[in-house]
Amino acid sequence: EYGRFSGGVVNVVTKSGSNTFSGSFREGLSNPKWIGETPLEKLGTVRHVDVLSKTHEGTFGGAIVRDRLWFFTAGRYETANIPNTFAQNGASYTRTDTNKRGEIKLTGSIAPGRTIEASFIDNATHQVNASAVGAAALLDSGTLTTRDLPNRLFATSYNGIVTPTLFATVQYSQKQQGFRHNGGTSS
Numbered sequence: 579e580y581g582r583f584s585g586g587v588v589n590v591v592t593k594s595g596s597n598t599f600s601g602s603f604r605e606g607l608s609n610p611k612w613i614g615e616t617p618l619e620k621l622g623t624v625r626h627v628d629v630l631s632k633t634h635e636g637t638f639g640g641a642i643v644r645d646r647l648w649f650f651t652a653g654r655y656e657t658a659n660i661p662n663t664f665a666q667n668g669a670s671y672t673r674t675d676t677n678k679r680g681e682i683k684l685t686g687s688i689a690p691g692r693t694i695e696a697s698f699i700d701n702a703t704h705q706v707n708a709s710a711v712g713a714a715a716l717l718d719s720g721t722l723t724t725r726d727l728p729n730r731l732f733a734t735s736y737n738g739i740v741t742p743t744l745f746a747t748v749q750y751s752q753k754q755q756g757f758r759h760n761g762g763t764s765s
Contacts, residue, residue, distance in 0.1 A: 596641065596648065597640070597645065600638075600639060600640065601636065601638035602636060603635070603636045604634075604635045604636070605632070605634060605635075606632070606633035606635070607631065607633075608630075608631045608633075610627055610631075610659050611626050611628040611629075613626055613661060616663065618663055619670065624668065626661040626670070627661070627672050629672070631656075631659045633654065633657075633658070635653070637650070638652075642684075645687065646687055648685045648686075649682065649684055649685075650681075650685075651683075652679075652681040653679065653680045654677065654678075655679075656675070658677070659673075660673045660674075660675065667718070669719075671707050671719060671722065673705060673706065673707045673722075674706040675703055676703065677703045678702050678703075679701040680699070680700050681698070681699045681700075682697065683698075684696050684697075688738075689738070692737070692738030694734070695734065695737075697732070697733050697734075698730070699731045700729075700730050701729040701730070701731075702727065702728050704724075704725075704726050704727075705724065705725050705726075707719075708724065709722060709723075723759055725758060725760045726756075727755075727757060728756045729753075729756075731751065731752070732753075733750070733752075735747065735748065735749040736749075
């Protein structure tokens with residue numbers, strides 16, 4: 579559910595689901611031209627490109643069956659233009675990331691103190707002018723590639739009181755993640 583990391587997770591749920599429909603929408607804008615050049619870029623008279631990046635994000639959720647079954651959806655479509663500089667020669671290039679993320683979650687209350695949840699997240703990224711070896715090793719634009727980073731997660735869980743003295747949490751999750759064309763496409 580949370581991925582691999584060092585540390586801990588504290589999860590406190592006071593209420594899950596709502597019988598009213600609600601949602602949100604957010605628009606984000608950025609531009610490499612709005613970022614100041616580094617000393618290496620200034621020395622090489624590099625100027626960041628003037629291209630607008632946009633992020634559209636939204637959520638929506640509510641009850642399917644009042645006090646029993648709720649849904650939550652979220653989506654994001656982002657195009658990010660990220661300025662970079664070749665470490666060896668100071669020339670500039672722009673990596674463009676296109677991220678499409680969608681999520682749906684269902685929460686059901688099968689009895690007081692017993693809930694079942696299922697969620698699916700599809701978070702795919704397409705990158706143009708990406709580096710498979712790290713920016714420090716790049717020499718020129720011939721080392722850049724266009725790659726796809728598919729990423730999907732399905733998780734389901736049960737939380738509930740089994741007996742007056744026994745509480746159970748059972749979870750199953752499956753993740754599929756890949757790196758396509760990460761080593762380049764040229765021989």
